[in-house]
Amino acid sequence: MSRPQCSRCLRPLTHCLCPLIPSLDSRTRVLLLQHPSEVNHALNTARLAALGLMNAHLVVGEVFEDLPALLNVPGYRARLLFPAEDAQPLQAYTPSDEPLLLVVPDGTWRKARKLLHLNPLLAALPRVTLAEGAVSRYRLRKAPGPGALSTVEAIVQALQALETPTSFEPLLRPFEALIEGQIAAMGDEVFQKNHGPG
Known part of the structure; x- marks a missing residue:
């Protein structure tokens, strides 16, 4: 029997995160393209x-049939937040800059690359990247490499650079509340054994 779920944050009602979710405005428009395997992910x-x-x-999807319409937002320049040799580091807007439509693939690195492969229009977008040296607060998994961030962390860092x-x-x-809740659920001993400094 499944536990009652919040229809907004999709968390169990007993662990609803809605009171912690802000309502922030941004000059940048963010388009998140989420691989279906992420939808029911705990985090x-x-x-x-x-x-x-x-x-x-x-x-949510793998092949985005309406991608041309999603990318064609008047008043915005579409850029893909994804590493590449020719990716431009994000820099603060000047007053005259047209804001970005920041396209963010969401999934494991493998799944995100698959989204680009299945959607050539997405792969063809000019790419932007975050400043090097960011450290993830996601203490429940080992990052695949330096600067690997969760989707929300990457978005926060990108918006802070731009705005x-x-x-x-x-x-x-x-x-952070989600992570604290996961750590509490597994218990400190299990957390230290599996995720502590080592």
């Missing part, structure tokens, strides 16, 4: 980001 950080940003849109001095840190509150 669905793309959903948290979409709920906490007024100018964000979450679409400084505005702070998007409140977006991380439900994410």
Whole structure:
């Protein structure tokens, strides 16, 4: 028998994160393209980001038939947040800059690359990247490499780079509560054994 679930954050009602989810405005529009395997993931950080940003849109799928329409948002320049040798580091807007439509694939690195492979229009977008050296707060899994962040962390870092001095840190509150809840559920001993410094 499944536990009653919050229809907004999709967490069990006893662990609803909605009171922690902010409602932040941003000059940047964020388009999250989520691989279907992430939808029921316990730490669905793309959903948290979409709920906490007024100018964000979450679409779930593998092949996005309506991608041309999703990318053609008047007044925005579409950029893919994904590493590449020619990716441009994100920099703060100048007053005259047209804001970005920041396209963020959500999934494991393998699944995110698959989304690009299945959607050539997505793969063809100019790419942007985050500053090097970011450290994830996601203490429940080993990062695949330096600078590997969860989706919500990457979005926060991107928006802070683009829209400084505005702070998007409140977006991380439900994410951190989620992690604390997972650690509490597994118990400190299990957490230290599996995820502690080692």
